[in-house]
Amino acid sequence: MIRATLIYLFMGTFILLIAPFAMIWALITGDSRSIYRLARFCIRASGWMGGIRVSVEGREKIVSGQTYVFLSNHQGNFDGPVLCHVIPRDWKALIKKEMMRLPILSLVLKQVQFVPIERLNPKKAQEGIERGVQLLKEGKSFIAFPEGTRSRDGRLGEFKKGVFIMAIKARTPIMPVTILDSNKVQRPGEYGIHPGIIRVIFHDPISTEGMDLEDRNRAVQLTREAIASSLPTRSS
Numbered sequence: 001m002i003r004a005t006l007i008y009l010f011m012g013t014f015i016l017l018i019a020p021f022a023m024i025w026a027l028i029t030g031d032s033r034s035i036y037r038l039a040r041f042c043i044r045a046s047g048w049m050g051g052i053r054v055s056v057e058g059r060e061k062i063v064s065g066q067t068y069v070f071l072s073n074h075q076g077n078f079d080g081p082v083l084c085h086v087i088p089r090d091w092k093a094l095i096k097k098e099m100m101r102l103p104i105l106s107l108v109l110k111q112v113q114f115v116p117i118e119r120l121n122p123k124k125a126q127e128g129i130e131r132g133v134q135l136l137k138e139g140k141s142f143i144a145f146p147e148g149t150r151s152r153d154g155r156l157g158e159f160k161k162g163v164f165i166m167a168i169k170a171r172t173p174i175m176p177v178t179i180l181d182s183n184k185v186q187r188p189g190e191y192g193i194h195p196g197i198i199r200v201i202f203h204d205p206i207s208t209e210g211m212d213l214e215d216r217n218r219a220v221q222l223t224r225e226a227i228a229s230s231l232p233t234r235s236s
Contacts, residue, residue, distance in 0.1 A: 003050055
């Protein structure tokens, strides 16, 4: 409890005090890299405070200069921060529309061009997907959790197809990612944070060249199989 409270207080204070300066700098210069650098510093400091370490496999599969859609399973609250920490580049993300209601954080998300998806409004959701396609074509990589929500038991949930449509339309390779043991660091429904090691495994990229929208189910299946290949058997 004490560990979790200290981490949340540190992160909240960091966002309130530091984020505004980073946003002002980004607005003046048009360069959002400072926001990512500060975010990574905040994540690493929080991990140190919580006794959380990250083990990475397959990062050499990320080719410099190549745009990717990084798709990961979703076990807990630390998955997004861990990916921010281990992916060696700045990226965009598909996020829930509800996150844009959070004070200050919503301004940061707009500044770094994260794309909100309104899941209950198909027309608005499609607009978000098209925005993602545009950013991919501009060379901006994305991360997303195709399950859409955290797994309560570690098993892979149903994959939403929107992000696969986005990758196919932009002709961008998909990089499957498996995250292990983040649910042990913070168990589902718990406030407390426990020391531990979170493992991240990057799999071979899946080419979308030659695919059309009718191939989206095949893209889903290939991605699911790759992510599941490093999960315990019961989780696939």
